[in-house]
Amino acid sequence: MGLENEMYKYIIENSTNGVVVTDEEFLIKFANKMASYILEVERENIIGKKLNELIDLECKNENIRNNHYTFKVVYKTKVILIDELFIDEEGMAKGFVFIFQDVSKYEYIVDELNKYKELNNMLKAIIDSSYDGIYVTDGEANTILVNKAYERITGITADLVLGHNMKELVEKGFYSQSGSLLVMERGTQVTLRQRLLSGKEILITSIPVYDSDGKMKYIVTNVRDISELVKLQEELSATKVLNEKYRSELGIYKRKTFQVPQLVFTDKAMINLLNVVLKLARFDTTILLLGETGVGKSEIAKLIHDNSERHKGNFIEINCGAIPQNLLESELFGYKKGLLPVLLKNGKMGLFELANNGTLFLDEISELPLDMQVKLLKVLQDRIIYRVGGLKPISIDVRIIAASNKDLKEMVSKGTFREDLYYRLNVIPIKIPPLRERKDDIIPLILSFLDQCNNKYHMNKYFNVKVYDILREYSWPGNIRELKNFVEYICLTSPNDEIDENCLPEYIKKEVNNEKKCHLYSENMSLQEATSIFEMDLIKKAITKYGSLRKAAQHLKVDPSTLSRKIKKAKASLH
The missing domain is CATH 3.40.50.300 (P-loop containing nucleotide triphosphate hydrolases)
Incomplete structure (x- = not known):
C-alpha cells in the first residue's frame, strides 16, 4: 500500500490541473504545484488559509453538499474552471476536493470562434441580400453556396445543387454549360449565357479566386436574369424614342420662337x-x-x-x-x-x-x-x-x-x-x-460658351464650382461679348482640364473681393447690425473649416446651442 500511496501522491503532485483539498469549512489542507501556479501563491502561503478567501465560492457550498459541482470563476487575469467534489466517509463530511483548470486560452478560442460565427452569419446575410444571384463552388467545381436571389432567378433550390459537382449537374440537364468548368479549363474569368431546365436563359460571370499559393480555391459566379435586362433595354429604347420625340417637338417650338442658337437666357x-x-x-x-x-x-x-x-x-x-x-x-x-x-x-x-x-x-x-x-x-x-x-x-x-x-x-x-x-x-x-443686372444668365452663358470652346478645340475643360461663384459676382463691363472672349481665353490658357481660382485673372478676383468688402459693412449700419454680420461671417467660416456645428462651437469657445440660436435668428431676419 505504501508504494501505491506514493504513486498517487506523485500523480497528484505533477498533475496538469491544480488540486486543492479542504475540510468542511474550506480550510486548505493540501495544494499541489499546479494549484500554486494557477493561484499565483506560494504553497506555504496557501496551506491553512480558507479557499473562499482566495476564490469567490459564494452559494457554491449549498450545491455541493450532496453532489459533484462544476463552476467557472474569473481570478485575476485568468478564467478558471473548478470541479468541486464532496468527500464523504461513512456518512460523515470530511471536506472537499477542488480541481482547478486554467481555461483562459480556451475562452479566447471560444470568443474568436463566436466572432467568426458572427462574421460568417453577417457575410451570409449580405450574400443573401444581393439582388443578383450568387453561386459558389470550390476549386474542383463542387457546389458549396447558393444565395436566395439565385433560387429566385433560376427556380433551382439550394438543396438540389449543394454538394454536387457542376459536371454532374450539366450531365443531368440542370444547365446547358457551366461557367465554373470553363474557368477550371481556362484559368480566367468567363461570361456566358446559360440555359436552364425551365428554358429560361441567364447571363453568368464566373470568376476564379486563388489562395496565397496560387491554387484555385473557389469559383464565384454572379447570375442575372436576361429577361429583366431585355425588359430594361426595351424600356430604355422606348425612353430614347420618347426623348427624340420631345427633342423634335422642342426643336419645332424653338424654330417658331427663338431662332438664334447663341441666345441663352434664364433671367x-x-x-x-x-x-x-x-x-x-x-x-x-x-x-x-x-x-x-x-x-x-x-x-x-x-x-x-x-x-x-x-x-x-x-x-x-x-x-x-x-x-x-x-x-x-x-x-x-x-x-x-x-x-x-x-x-x-x-x-x-x-x-x-x-x-x-x-x-x-x-x-x-x-x-x-x-x-x-x-x-x-x-x-x-x-x-x-x-x-x-x-x-x-x-x-x-x-x-x-x-x-x-x-x-x-x-x-x-x-x-x-x-x-x-x-x-x-x-x-x-x-x-x-447689362449682364451685371441679370446675374442668372451668367452661368448658363458660361456653360454655353464653354461647350462651344470644347467642341471647337477638342478639349474637355470645366470650371470649379468656386469659380462660378466668383464669375457670377464680377461686373462684366463688356457684357456678353467680354464673357465669351474670357471663356475662350481661359480655356486656351488654363494648364489643366479643371479651371480653378488660380486660373482667373487678378483683376476679376480683386474686383469681386472689393465688392464683397463694400457690401459687408456700411457706414449707415448700426453697431448691432455690423456686429451680427461679423458674427455670422465668423460662424460660417468656422463651420466650413471644422465641418460641424459642434466643432465650430468648440473652436469659438461657445455652446453649440448659442451658435444654433444665432443662425436661426440670422435666417429669420432674411425673411
Missing part, C-alpha cells in the same frame, strides 16, 4: 423682355435697341427679323461706327454705273437695296455723321433712295432696327444727334439690361 427680366420682343416682331415697325456694348443687341435684332413676316428676306447688318465717313453713303445707298474709274463699271447696290423686303440693322447709330442723319431721315420718310451720283429714285421696302450704346436723348440735347431722326427711330425703344 426673369430677360424672359419678360424677349416675350415683348417676340410680340413686337410680328408688327412691321421701327425698333430702337438700347444697351451697353456687348449686351447682345445684334442677336436681339436677328431674333426680331427671324420671327417677323420678313424672315424670308435678307437681314443686313452694318456698324455705323466701323465704316469711314467718306464711304458710308456709298455703302448705304450704292453708286451709279461708271461714277469713277476705280469703281465697278456696272455700279453697286447699297445695303438698303440688299435689304429690300427684309431688315436693315443699323448698329451704333449714334456714330452716324449729321449729314448722313439727314439723308437717313429722308429715306425713312419717303422710302426712296438715290445711289451716289445717280438721279433715278429707287423704291425700297425695308424694316429698320437701330441700336445704340449711347444716350441718344442726351446727344440730342448736345446737338450731336438730330431730334427729328431720334423720334423717327424711337417708335418702340427696347432697353437691354
Whole structure:
C-alpha cells in the first residue's frame, strides 16, 4: 500500500490541473504545484488559509453538499474552471476536493470562434441580400453556396445543387454549360449565357479566386436574369424614342420662337423682355435697341427679323461706327454705273437695296455723321433712295432696327444727334439690361460658351464650382461679348482640364473681393447690425473649416446651442 500511496501522491503532485483539498469549512489542507501556479501563491502561503478567501465560492457550498459541482470563476487575469467534489466517509463530511483548470486560452478560442460565427452569419446575410444571384463552388467545381436571389432567378433550390459537382449537374440537364468548368479549363474569368431546365436563359460571370499559393480555391459566379435586362433595354429604347420625340417637338417650338442658337437666357427680366420682343416682331415697325456694348443687341435684332413676316428676306447688318465717313453713303445707298474709274463699271447696290423686303440693322447709330442723319431721315420718310451720283429714285421696302450704346436723348440735347431722326427711330425703344443686372444668365452663358470652346478645340475643360461663384459676382463691363472672349481665353490658357481660382485673372478676383468688402459693412449700419454680420461671417467660416456645428462651437469657445440660436435668428431676419 505504501508504494501505491506514493504513486498517487506523485500523480497528484505533477498533475496538469491544480488540486486543492479542504475540510468542511474550506480550510486548505493540501495544494499541489499546479494549484500554486494557477493561484499565483506560494504553497506555504496557501496551506491553512480558507479557499473562499482566495476564490469567490459564494452559494457554491449549498450545491455541493450532496453532489459533484462544476463552476467557472474569473481570478485575476485568468478564467478558471473548478470541479468541486464532496468527500464523504461513512456518512460523515470530511471536506472537499477542488480541481482547478486554467481555461483562459480556451475562452479566447471560444470568443474568436463566436466572432467568426458572427462574421460568417453577417457575410451570409449580405450574400443573401444581393439582388443578383450568387453561386459558389470550390476549386474542383463542387457546389458549396447558393444565395436566395439565385433560387429566385433560376427556380433551382439550394438543396438540389449543394454538394454536387457542376459536371454532374450539366450531365443531368440542370444547365446547358457551366461557367465554373470553363474557368477550371481556362484559368480566367468567363461570361456566358446559360440555359436552364425551365428554358429560361441567364447571363453568368464566373470568376476564379486563388489562395496565397496560387491554387484555385473557389469559383464565384454572379447570375442575372436576361429577361429583366431585355425588359430594361426595351424600356430604355422606348425612353430614347420618347426623348427624340420631345427633342423634335422642342426643336419645332424653338424654330417658331427663338431662332438664334447663341441666345441663352434664364433671367426673369430677360424672359419678360424677349416675350415683348417676340410680340413686337410680328408688327412691321421701327425698333430702337438700347444697351451697353456687348449686351447682345445684334442677336436681339436677328431674333426680331427671324420671327417677323420678313424672315424670308435678307437681314443686313452694318456698324455705323466701323465704316469711314467718306464711304458710308456709298455703302448705304450704292453708286451709279461708271461714277469713277476705280469703281465697278456696272455700279453697286447699297445695303438698303440688299435689304429690300427684309431688315436693315443699323448698329451704333449714334456714330452716324449729321449729314448722313439727314439723308437717313429722308429715306425713312419717303422710302426712296438715290445711289451716289445717280438721279433715278429707287423704291425700297425695308424694316429698320437701330441700336445704340449711347444716350441718344442726351446727344440730342448736345446737338450731336438730330431730334427729328431720334423720334423717327424711337417708335418702340427696347432697353437691354447689362449682364451685371441679370446675374442668372451668367452661368448658363458660361456653360454655353464653354461647350462651344470644347467642341471647337477638342478639349474637355470645366470650371470649379468656386469659380462660378466668383464669375457670377464680377461686373462684366463688356457684357456678353467680354464673357465669351474670357471663356475662350481661359480655356486656351488654363494648364489643366479643371479651371480653378488660380486660373482667373487678378483683376476679376480683386474686383469681386472689393465688392464683397463694400457690401459687408456700411457706414449707415448700426453697431448691432455690423456686429451680427461679423458674427455670422465668423460662424460660417468656422463651420466650413471644422465641418460641424459642434466643432465650430468648440473652436469659438461657445455652446453649440448659442451658435444654433444665432443662425436661426440670422435666417429669420432674411425673411
